[in-house]
Amino acid sequence: MTDNSEMNKKIFAKNFNYYLAINNKTQADIVSDLKITASTVSDWANAKKYPRVDKMQMLADYFGILKSDLTEEHATSKLTDDVELQEYLEELKNRSEMRMLFSLAKGATKEDVEKAVRIIEALQKDE
Known part of the structure; x- marks a missing residue:
């Protein structure tokens, strides 16, 4: 080969x-x-x-x-970031209020997900 x-x-x-x-x-x-x-x-x-x-x-x-x-080969940094994202999502997946993130997480960076989590948590504090 x-x-x-x-x-x-x-x-x-x-x-x-x-x-x-x-x-x-x-x-x-x-x-x-x-x-x-x-x-x-x-x-x-x-x-x-x-x-x-x-x-x-x-x-x-x-x-x-x-x-x-x-x-096609992709930037290593993207793959590294996404491993971190996967670990972060694993932590979140058992939190019922965070389940909607899983449909949004495709193609997101860890920073995108962290921002969404902060928004959801802020909204819950306002309730």
């Missing part, structure tokens, strides 16, 4: 794992929801295989993104 092919697998795996995380999905969810074998999903997540075009489109549709979001 060419270095380019290996690089493409790594870029896809990084993006695939990122979209799993920000959508609060697991590899098992992909297996169940999209009827793809667990070994295939694992191979994608671990940069062992690259999906066929039809599977790539299926994943893009599933996450509500473009195929290019899965195949």
